[in-house]
Amino acid sequence: MDYKELFAKFFPYKSYRAGQLKAIRFLFEAFRNGRIALLSSPCGTGKSVSVLTAYMAVRSLGLSKRLLVLTRTRNQLEIYCREARRISQFSSEKVMVVPLTGRKHMCPKVSFENIKDVPYGDFLRYCKSLRSRSLNEKCTFYETTFSGRRPSWSALKALDKLEMFGVSTPHEVFKLCADLGLCPYEVSKLLLKKADVIVGSYNYLFMDAVRESIFTKAFIHLENIICVVDEAHSLPNYLTELTTETISTVSLERASRECERYSSNAAEYLRSLLTAVKRLGQELQVQPDEVKLLEGSYLEDVLSDSLNVSRYNGLSELARFIQEEGEAIRSMKISEGLPPISYTSRVGIFLEHLIESEHPNFVKYIEGFTFRDGSLNYRIGLRLLDPSLIASVLNDVYAVTLMSGTLWDMDYYVEVLDLDKNRVDRLELPYPFPEENRAIFVDATVTTKFTKRCEEEWVKIAEHIKILRRAIEGAMAFFFPSYEVMNAVKQYCGDLETPVIYEDEDTSFEDVYGFLKANSNPTVMAVARGKVSEGVDFSDEVGSLLSSVVIVGLPYPKKTELQDALTKYFVEKFGEKGYEYANLNPCVNALAQAAGRLIRRPEDKGMIVIMDSRTTGRIAEKLPEDWRRNMRVFRKIENLVKAVKSFQDF
Numbered sequence: 001m002d003y004k005e006l007f008a009k010f011f012p013y014k015s016y017r018a019g020q021l022k023a024i025r026f027l028f029e030a031f032r033n034g035r036i037a038l039l040s041s042p043c044g045t046g047k048s049v050s051v052l053t054a055y056m057a058v059r060s061l062g063l064s065k066r067l068l069v070l071t072r073t074r075n076q077l078e079i080y081c082r083e084a085r086r087i088s089q090f091s092s093e094k095v096m097v098v099p100l101t102g103r104k105h106m107c108p109k110v111s112f113e114n115i116k117d118v119p120y121g122d123f124l125r126y127c128k129s130l131r132s133r134s135l136n137e138k139c140t141f142y143e144t145t146f147s148g149r150r151p152s153w154s155a156l157k158a159l160d161k162l163e164m165f166g167v168s169t170p171h172e173v174f175k176l177c178a179d180l181g182l183c184p185y186e187v188s189k190l191l192l193k194k195a196d197v198i199v200g201s202y203n204y205l206f207m208d209a210v211r212e213s214i215f216t217k218a219f220i221h222l223e224n225i226i227c228v229v230d231e232a233h234s235l236p237n238y239l240t241e242l243t244t245e246t247i248s249t250v251s252l253e254r255a256s257r258e259c260e261r262y263s264s265n266a267a268e269y270l271r272s273l274l275t276a277v278k279r280l281g282q283e284l285q286v287q288p289d290e291v292k293l294l295e296g297s298y299l300e301d302v303l304s305d306s307l308n309v310s311r312y313n314g315l316s317e318l319a320r321f322i323q324e325e326g327e328a329i330r331s332m333k334i335s336e337g338l339p340p341i342s343y344t345s346r347v348g349i350f351l352e353h354l355i356e357s358e359h360p361n362f363v364k365y366i367e368g369f370t371f372r373d374g375s376l377n378y379r380i381g382l383r384l385l386d387p388s389l390i391a392s393v394l395n396d397v398y399a400v401t402l403m404s405g406t407l408w409d410m411d412y413y414v415e416v417l418d419l420d421k422n423r424v425d426r427l428e429l430p431y432p433f434p435e436e437n438r439a440i441f442v443d444a445t446v447t448t449k450f451t452k453r454c455e456e457e458w459v460k461i462a463e464h465i466k467i468l469r470r471a472i473e474g475a476m477a478f479f480f481p482s483y484e485v486m487n488a489v490k491q492y493c494g495d496l497e498t499p500v501i502y503e504d505e506d507t508s509f510e511d512v513y514g515f516l517k518a519n520s521n522p523t524v525m526a527v528a529r530g531k532v533s534e535g536v537d538f539s540d541e542v543g544s545l546l547s548s549v550v551i552v553g554l555p556y557p558k559k560t561e562l563q564d565a566l567t568k569y570f571v572e573k574f575g576e577k578g579y580e581y582a583n584l585n586p587c588v589n590a591l592a593q594a595a596g597r598l599i600r601r602p603e604d605k606g607m608i609v610i611m612d613s614r615t616t617g618r619i620a621e622k623l624p625e626d627w628r629r630n631m632r633v634f635r636k637i638e639n640l641v642k643a644v645k646s647f648q649d650f
């Protein structure tokens with residue numbers, strides 16, 4: 001078979017980028033043979049169009065599987081839709097693509113009702129109550145979409161149109177449906193039955209309830225889909241977050257006040273829970289940003305004792321009761337024209353998850369944090385240590401591809417996600433841009449190592465930041481391992497003599513992008529694993545807005561009892577590699593992602609500076625060949641400045 005000829009029928013561009021043809025062939029074979037493919041393909045290698053070309057090629061050979069693409073951001077989802085449209089127009093091959101963002105993103109009510117800032121969980125419950133008509137209010141969009149249990153005449157008309165288009169972007173689906181008074185999410189769900197390609201978030205595969213509800217109605221079976229997980233470097237972390245449930249004393253206090261205001265019988269229980277959690281935090285002397293593990297069923301015991309009920313049946317009944325009361329409060333709030341938020345319902349849901357978390361891999365903990373008013377508060381939580389328990393669904397899928405620009409240590413993903421080793425194939429594409437346009441420097445005179453953290457080190461780091469800022473022209477982004485470290489260093493930075501933005505909890509990507517565009521020589525101070533260090537693109541039509549990215553200290557996961565529990569668990573499971581998998585790999589991932597904001601296309605030029613002496617140790621072994629080849633280590637800041645200047649002059 002002439003593969004090049006086959007791919008040329010679908011590939012809609014004049015030429016392939018470096019390594020792209022190899023990637024398409026690799027994906028094609030994986031899709032065709034039901035393999036689990038791991039693809040590390042740097043930014044700028046055209047991953048989305050490669051996936052779609054490979055899929056169209058296997059499909060043209062008669063393989064009747066559907067493609068499920070899972071993305072992390074809406075922007076990535078839109079890219080897939082645009083590329084699919086390009087392929088469809090170029091090849092004249094009809095393909096039905098259904099984009100599926102979250103229910104709230106697709107809800108037209110959000111734009112004109114006071115529900116924009118309602119947390120996602122509250123929105124889902126509100127929407128469910130509207131659909132089941134358990135509130136006085138109805139959702140007119142939903143009512144117009146269905147006539148009884150069948151799609152209405154208007155919905156059928158919208159479905160016909162969308163089917164005729166073949167490929168629509170989320171915005172187009174939204175507009176078409178909203179203009180007809182229909183619910184875009186429900187219409188998209190109806191369209192799934194006809195879909196060849198579904199593009200949605202990770203939740204559609206990894207959340208059991210979501211998967212079952214979507215897949216069953218659309219007759220989607222795991223053994224009949226090809227699944228592509230984009231930005232898969234974040235999958236282990238995403239899966240851990242997915243199983244994390246928390247409730248704070250702030251929420252308990254709000255729930256308690258809410259119950260009093262609406263004269264709910266749950267008020268007394270919520271007060272007892274609040275007192276119990278506060279007392280627990282005080283007895284264990286939990287400090288802000290400190291996490292303490294709660295062994296076995298200690299947390300359940302503390303809570304059930306405070307409520308004077310038995311640990312399982314009593315707590316379980318109470319969880320249900322609190323949820324019911326919470327939903328009643330939500331509907332009272334709605335009838336008063338208030339946002340449909342119920343803190344009480346959240347508490348009930350947390351208790352329910354706590355009771356269900358009997359698996360030995362769940363750990364429970366209490367964490368201290370400082371609230372906006374400066375008061376010390378606590379958060380109780382539970383988390384599943386082992387992401388493979390959720391990732392196991394991947395082994396049931398016909399063909400899987402995990403891909404990312406930084407899927408660097410593939411053994412880590414195979415082992416931590418427990419992928420079926422007999423089905424795994426790997427491809428790592430080289431860095432596609434001119435290496436001389438990217439300098440990688442290491443300042444080996446400072447560190448943010450936990451045991452070395454002290455005022456003297458912060459002063460030195462701040463001094464080096466000031467020196468680098470004076471030496472480097474253009475926009476710079478500094479990424480710290482945590483807000484804690486950033487704030488510690490910030491107090492010694494003084495005036496950097498350039499416009500500076502410090503990321504905080506409320507900073508958005510748009511804030512930072514706008515700041516970079518509006519200022520000359522701007523400085524961004526942000527955190528690794530934050531909102532502006534991963535999955536965002538700081539470039540415009542001319543090129544990258546950044547001239548350098550500085551990693552201020554290796555972004556190891558924060559040292560807490562929870563992190564220690566993960567390390568212990570991984571060491572027991574993976575032996576020697578366990579420590580690396582729990583600590584080094586997440587650190588390298590965060591480093592790679594932050595550094596990845598710098599160069600986005602071949603013409604971009606810039607510097608990556610890593611300010612941490614540990615970079616020359618075991619971390620270096622985890623870096624790709626091109627990084628190790630180009631990395632220059634400096635033990636004197638003056639020499640680093642000279643290298644910076646000569647790179648800029650070149």
Ligand code: SF4
Nearest residue numbers: 107127139141142183
């Ligand atoms: S049914 Fe659709 S339109 Fe109505 S609230 Fe839910 S998501 Fe929004």
